[in-house]
Amino acid sequence: MEKNSELLPGTLDLLILKVLVRGTMHGYGIAQRLKAISGEVLQVGESSLYPALQRLLLNGWVEAEWGASENNRRARFYKLTPLGRKQLGVERQEFQRMITAIQKVLETA
Amino acid sequence: MNRLLRRLRYLRDRRQMEADLAEEIRIHQAMAARDLERRGMTAAEAALEGRRAMGAIAQMREDARGVWTWPWLESVWQDLGYAARSFRRQPGFAAVAILALACGIGLNTSLFTVFNAVALRPWSVREPARVVRVFGFVRDVVKQFDTLGGFSAVEYRYLAEHTKSMSGLFLMRGEGGLHTDVGKARGQYVTANYFRVLGVEMERGRGFLAEEDRSESPVAVAVLSYTAWQNRFAADPAVLGRHIRIEEVPFTIVGVAPPDFGGTNPEPTDLWLPFRSMAMLNPNDSWARAFLRDRNSCCADVAGRLAPGISRAQARTELGMLRADFHHQFGEKSLGVVLRGTAPLQSIGRKAGNFYAVFGLMFAGVMLVLLLACANVGNLLLARAAARRREIGVRLSLGAGRGRVVRQLFTESLLLAGIASAGGVFLAFVLPRPLFTRIAGVVSFPLRPDAVVLAFTLGLAALACVAFGLAPALHATRDNCSGALKQRQAPARGSLSLRSFLLTVQVAVSAILLVGAGLMVRGVQHARALDPGFAVEGVDSLAFEFPTSAYQTTRVAGFYDNLARGLDGLPGALPFGFTALDPLGNTRGYTSFRLPGQDDSRRSGILTNTVSAGYFEILRIPIVAGRNFEPADSGHSVLLINQAMADRYFPHESAIGKSVIIDKPQQIVGIVRNAHTWTLDDVEPALYFPISYGLPPRLLLSHTAANMAAVTALTKSLDPRVEMRETRLSDNLDQWLSATRIGALIAGLLGVLALSLASIGVSGVFAYAVQQRTQEIGIRMALGARPSQVIALVFRSAGRPLLAGLALGLLASVAGAALLRQYIFGLSHLDPVTYVAVLGTLAMAGMAATWLPARRAVRVDPIEALRQD
Numbered sequence: 001m002e003k004n005s006e007l008l009p010g011t012l013d014l015l016i017l018k019v020l021v022r023g024t025m026h027g028y029g030i031a032q033r034l035k036a037i038s039g040e041v042l043q044v045g046e047s048s049l050y051p052a053l054q055r056l057l058l059n060g061w062v063e064a065e066w067g068a069s070e071n072n073r074r075a076r077f078y079k080l081t082p083l084g085r086k087q088l089g090v091e092r093q094e095f096q097r098m099i100t101a102i103q104k105v106l107e108t109a
Numbered sequence: 110m111n112r113l114l115r116r117l118r119y120l121r122d123r124r125q126m127e128a129d130l131a132e133e134i135r136i137h138q139a140m141a142a143r144d145l146e147r148r149g150m151t152a153a154e155a156a157l158e159g160r161r162a163m164g165a166i167a168q169m170r171e172d173a174r175g176v177w178t179w180p181w182l183e184s185v186w187q188d189l190g191y192a193a194r195s196f197r198r199q200p201g202f203a204a205v206a207i208l209a210l211a212c213g214i215g216l217n218t219s220l221f222t223v224f225n226a227v228a229l230r231p232w233s234v235r236e237p238a239r240v241v242r243v244f245g246f247v248r249d250v251v252k253q254f255d256t257l258g259g260f261s262a263v264e265y266r267y268l269a270e271h272t273k274s275m276s277g278l279f280l281m282r283g284e285g286g287l288h289t290d291v292g293k294a295r296g297q298y299v300t301a302n303y304f305r306v307l308g309v310e311m312e313r314g315r316g317f318l319a320e321e322d323r324s325e326s327p328v329a330v331a332v333l334s335y336t337a338w339q340n341r342f343a344a345d346p347a348v349l350g351r352h353i354r355i356e357e358v359p360f361t362i363v364g365v366a367p368p369d370f371g372g373t374n375p376e377p378t379d380l381w382l383p384f385r386s387m388a389m390l391n392p393n394d395s396w397a398r399a400f401l402r403d404r405n406s407c408c409a410d411v412a413g414r415l416a417p418g419i420s421r422a423q424a425r426t427e428l429g430m431l432r433a434d435f436h437h438q439f440g441e442k443s444l445g446v447v448l449r450g451t452a453p454l455q456s457i458g459r460k461a462g463n464f465y466a467v468f469g470l471m472f473a474g475v476m477l478v479l480l481l482a483c484a485n486v487g488n489l490l491l492a493r494a495a496a497r498r499r500e501i502g503v504r505l506s507l508g509a510g511r512g513r514v515v516r517q518l519f520t521e522s523l524l525l526a527g528i529a530s531a532g533g534v535f536l537a538f539v540l541p542r543p544l545f546t547r548i549a550g551v552v553s554f555p556l557r558p559d560a561v562v563l564a565f566t567l568g569l570a571a572l573a574c575v576a577f578g579l580a581p582a583l584h585a586t587r588d589n590c591s592g593a594l595k596q597r598q599a600p601a602r603g604s605l606s607l608r609s610f611l612l613t614v615q616v617a618v619s620a621i622l623l624v625g626a627g628l629m630v631r632g633v634q635h636a637r638a639l640d641p642g643f644a645v646e647g648v649d650s651l652a653f654e655f656p657t658s659a660y661q662t663t664r665v666a667g668f669y670d671n672l673a674r675g676l677d678g679l680p681g682a683l684p685f686g687f688t689a690l691d692p693l694g695n696t697r698g699y700t701s702f703r704l705p706g707q708d709d710s711r712r713s714g715i716l717t718n719t720v721s722a723g724y725f726e727i728l729r730i731p732i733v734a735g736r737n738f739e740p741a742d743s744g745h746s747v748l749l750i751n752q753a754m755a756d757r758y759f760p761h762e763s764a765i766g767k768s769v770i771i772d773k774p775q776q777i778v779g780i781v782r783n784a785h786t787w788t789l790d791d792v793e794p795a796l797y798f799p800i801s802y803g804l805p806p807r808l809l810l811s812h813t814a815a816n817m818a819a820v821t822a823l824t825k826s827l828d829p830r831v832e833m834r835e836t837r838l839s840d841n842l843d844q845w846l847s848a849t850r851i852g853a854l855i856a857g858l859l860g861v862l863a864l865s866l867a868s869i870g871v872s873g874v875f876a877y878a879v880q881q882r883t884q885e886i887g888i889r890m891a892l893g894a895r896p897s898q899v900i901a902l903v904f905r906s907a908g909r910p911l912l913a914g915l916a917l918g919l920l921a922s923v924a925g926a927a928l929l930r931q932y933i934f935g936l937s938h939l940d941p942v943t944y945v946a947v948l949g950t951l952a953m954a955g956m957a958a959t960w961l962p963a964r965r966a967v968r969v970d971p972i973e974a975l976r977q978d
Binding site: 026027028031032046047050051054055057058059060064066069073074075076 | 111112115116119129130132133134136137138139140141144169170172173174176177
């Protein structure tokens, strides 16, 4: 059912950070957004999403706060911290390097 | 770093964090279900879909939590929980083990708390490690070695003005009993910079100003200690500016010291006074008047703070050179200076050795108790492990690594040691102060555990833990699993030998401790029965105190003359005597002498006292040769010596009529029998000068109501301002014995503790032996063995280590007891009574300890025993 099992390690963290650049969002929202942007390719389940979010919290890259959702339900919203913004840059670069490397291999080998 | 903080916060708010996560997931699923519904699924289908993901959720929550915690911490926590549960199942075992360890650790921690306070911890001032005491080397003519001494005020000023290695030097001198209008007080004269150099922040008011310490200063000021302010002024907030009269001189209070500063004397200081008040308070004492001006007026103590960046060695070199310069001006040689730390024992020089020896002995005692406790708990753990063989076997065969099981067992030991340490630290908070105060009186330094003590306890607990926990844990996991699962297998040979070893240690240690305790108790008994060589019972010693400002030396002498005449004139002429030193009164006077014909470098030190003829009569010390003092001797150079001096210095001739040279030749007119008037140890050579009332003597006379009334009336008639203080000589004797008696009490308690611990251990081992051999006993009884044979069988199994321990313990005692020799008043350290009593006690305790297990062995029902398993 879930197709994220094939994601490169660490990529999910990068994607979450990227999604949060546009503003605070709750867990379900993050998952929906990833799904929508990726054209339904990336369907992130709770079992990877929440451990990833906890990891980001531990590293101080995001902050969480309880608030009200769009239809006025209670939800926990995640927000990018300045440290997280910096980390996003680092991870993006790293990811780019990785992709380039992989592409090189695919093209030449 | 921040990660660590966040982790710790997570651990703290763990419940909240987990609840948040659970709530979040619930909301997530609700949102997902609503979306599904919106897309056309029925509610039931949506819920089912949601639940399908449930299996993963438990795992996911584990994963999410795993992000935050260290896995090993989790498992340690698990082990601790498991250990706690297993102790709860066997509360008896846990209680005995914890109690034994808490006693062992607590005694060690308590003793170390005292040691830390007297030998390690410096004055409680700002940056205490930079504060040092300064001593000058002094050649002691009497004892023929260099000792440490203080400085004259003049020399101190020279050092203080020229030093660059010290950022401040101050001078101080204690003054025992000052009479004030708020009672007797212990004072200390200090230079004005005292509080500033020490960095003591005043509770109220201020310290001294430089001008207050100049001899021309017209105002007399004082600083109170916090305790004196609390107790004598009821913490009066308006105490600053109040006047008190000290020795009839009015003083103004300008400051109150903070509560954590008890002063720089081992005894608590009630008030501090500038040095210049010394002359005001002792107008008739030429020494006190001259002290600030005369470089031959010695001595007061010097201490100071090292300048920034200067080491002790550098400061010592500089001060030594300054001292040499100072003495050079007068054509004298200087022997240099020594810098010492400020802990009480660090500054008393040579005498500290005796204290360290006592501490060494006491540490040996309490360490032995801890060793005993460890052996005891180790044995209990072994027995427990034996009972858990099956459990451990199952764990091993289910694939737990040996290391993992050892860790589990070791965690149990750690928990035991942890709880016991907490108990031990508690003991160290309540025990040292009252005990130490009983022995040494009230002190100015705190007797509480501090960080150093806690570190000591922690180290001790870790050591103990390894000592009692590791071997049993390794032992228990040594069998392979199949062997362990076969419950009926005979106990491994090795297990018994470890148990035997521990049993041997226990018996040996308790024998050593009992012998030590026995010797101490017998020593006190011995001293009580010892003939002090003079009359103690029924004799009183009266000390007289004069209003210092009104009495000059000549007037004091006149008072005693009148007193003696008055006593002589009383009807019935009661016997009385004068003495400078109270018999057994804790003060000794020394001088040095040489024999005619010897040169001055051969002078020998000798004990002295100054007495009247009546002294020997009232104390019933017989004159063995020559004669007593006579009234005509007053002003003549004659003296009496004791038998010990005659034996040492005039071994083959009569000493009567011979001379000794002190500053001029003095003739020996009589020899008196040896008496323990100075100490209860061996009588040292001593000489007696005839009284001249130079220093206020004490009056000795028989304690009867009539005598007391007569002396009181006589004193009142001579001068009503003179105060009279009465001491019974038997109290002096008791005081002498009390430190030893407390020592004996402590040793006795250690002995009893050791005995109980060892008994528990022995009892446990026998119980285990019986349990192990129930089946065998059953068979033997079925085959007709008599109860006595069964008991012999059980006893044989543990008898050898018992006897070995006893023999080892007694041998070690004989070797070690020599160390106690100087504390037992001449009792032989091989005192047979002690050893027989210890053997008897141990035998009785052993019998008591084996009785229960033996009874159980005899009552084994053969049928039951054989049917087991």
